[in-house]
Amino acid sequence: MTFALYELAKNPEAQKLAREEILRIKTRDGDITYANLNELKYLEGCILEALRLYPILPFLDRTCTETYKLPGTDVILEKGQKVYFPVMGLHYDSKYYPHPTKFNPERYKDEKVQERFNNCFLPFGSGPRACPGEY
Template sequence: LPLFVTPKPILKLLNIKSGIDEKAYQFFLKTTQHIIRQRKAEKNNHKKYNDFIQLLVDAENHKEELHDENDVNEAHHVNQGAEELEMERKTLSANFLNKQLTESEIMAQGYVIFAAGYETTATTLTFCSYELALNPSVQERLYEEVEAAVDADGEISYEDLAKLPFLDAVLSETLRKYPPIIKLQRKAMADYKLGDTGIQLFKSQDVEIPVYAIHHSEEYYPQPEKFIPDRFLPENRHKITPYTYIPFGAGPRNCIGMRFALMEAKLGLVQIVRRYRFFRSPQTAVPLEFKPITLLCSPKSVIIGIEKR
């Protein structure tokens, strides 16, 4: 992570490689720049595109309030209390976009969404496929729900996709057991005492939240090493302790791509489960071994069987 955010001139001065393929990086920036300028040129033609770049282009010349009534209602099982929700509403309501977005900022935001969303979503689907292979009853239950929701052409609408409770539960349990980011990093903006814990945070102090450890705590999740999607069904969500399920972080600075990532993963999972069945093979490792990386939850290898339905 430090290499990702450190300015390139400093890395060059220290003779440190960032790990980012410069050729691919420049290709992405040039492609994005071309799209931005093309969209601006077509603006008077009333041609409209429904994608992330277009949202940024539209926001370039507008002062818009960042608050959205859905922001505090789509916390993805964080289960914030009333006090926390009210504080978040005030924070979101106080945030305004008072400046125009530059072309460079649009390109930068596009790159961040692409870089942050690609690997984490792919890894989440890999972990989910692995758990479905080990839990055939869960897999068939998911298949039945999905089959009942798709139309005659095998398509599913955005609205219907968001209304599949077991699909959401399966993906949520995957993100609990295998959070894409194993820890969150924050900086205290003021001195703060953590309830009656005796822990005192001081302004500017760095804080790390151990997401993986919280998600695997017996105190919050009985049998944490077992894959139990029912934990996240609507009738059981009230049992989740606030802030003990945070694969996307929480509060006004949670993951900016949360909704997109969830819809992308759900849509991918629907199409995969409809077409293929996963099963455990003699080479399937139980439990999985992970790469020694400090930030991402990445498996060394995932081997399962797959057959067409």
């Protein structure tokens, strides 16, 4: 949350849009409630973008539970071998995130998320060992 607030402080236009979204919901419903929390899409984008720019871990590690040959290569991962996934590398890859160092909550609009490769956003990990904080 600190990094999200930091980025909002550095980006007054994003701060303005997040604030307007909150005020719109509060004006309509009288308050922010659990029921209308999911409507704060721009604010959610701000938090997700902060998690992309400042992931909790720079990489994830997993242990192979069985020997596996990577399709289309001669690489074989042996059972028990550690595999490392570069979270920072993925989050800052311009192939997935144009202008990767720029704070841009618009990246998390539904249509933008659908365009992006599934596992290039890993602030909570992925799979059965993913952080329960994501949910």
